[in-house]
């Protein structure tokens with residue numbers, strides 16, 4: 001079995017790993033995201049002499065994942081200092097002459113759960129992360145969803161909760177989904193980090209109200225066969241039943257499928273790959289690179 005390289009390129013930290021085509025992770029390291037020069041030097045030294053036959057990169061964005069585009073392989077307009085327009089694929093390619101697959105972290109995670117995790121055996125799935133930001137990736141008909149670029153499903157518009165006085169923190173849209181539901185919105189709205197709010201705090205009902213609206217929109221547009229919800233905020237497992245109930249209330253019987261009625265607890269689930277969802281996502285991208293040659 002081939003040895004694959006996986007890079008989960010996050011805005012806060014990079015996780016690099018060595019794995020196999022069956023999804024096994026053999027080795028992993030993590031370091032804080034510094035300047036591209038410093039960080040990429042650590043990445044290159046980790047993979048040196050490991051004999052990787054392909055590399056997958058699941059990256060924070062926005063990125064250009066469209067092959068053939070003049071800016072393919074770059075992190076594009078990020079406000080993160082020094083990383084804007086950084087050619088991550090070009091840099092890796094100058095050190096390792098192997099196929100490289102580059103996509104968003106959430107598209108990677110969707111592919112990982114589809115290949116080895118909660119969505120194994122299905123044709124489609126959606127992966128949403130609720131962390132420092134909100135993002136989602138999707139597999140439809142066995143393929144990752146791309147278009148002009150990649151979807152930006154974290155920034156959709158949602159109806160305001162009637163009791164929510166918080167203006168939202170998205171620098172572009174204020175109260176888009178990310179602006180009202182990502183981890184920092186919890187601490188800004190309630191004065192304490194989400195991890196310190198008790199499970200019965202009203203924050204969770206409000207959080208579920210926003211996330212259920214997002215899921216309703218994704219279901220109506222993409223009709224995914226499985227929805228996987230990860231990221232720091234989703235460690236609050238009490239959110240799952242709240243989201244299930246809100247979603248059913250919002251759909252109001254319009255989409256009548258077992259997945260959305262009696263089987264909803266199996267339809268909207270935490271990542272089966274657990275805390276390895278991101279790294280396994282990058283590994284799935286490496287597997288794709290290997291297959292494409």
Ligand SMILES: Nc1ncnc2c1ncn2[C@@H]1O[C@H](COP(=O)(O)OP(=O)(O)OP(=O)(O)O)[C@@H](O)[C@H]1O
Pocket residue numbers: 010011012129130131132133134182183184193194195196230231232233234235236
């Ligand atoms: N147990 C928890 N309960 C609620 N919120 C949490 C919990 N753990 C982390 N968070 C929140 O999640 C956010 C961090 O998300 P995560 O751990 O997914 O990291 P990240 O990878 O930086 O996020 P992103 O995926 O957006 O890049 C922070 O805002 C933090 O307050």
Ligand SMILES: [Zn+2]
Pocket residue numbers: 154155170171172173174176177178179
């Ligand atoms: Zn936004």
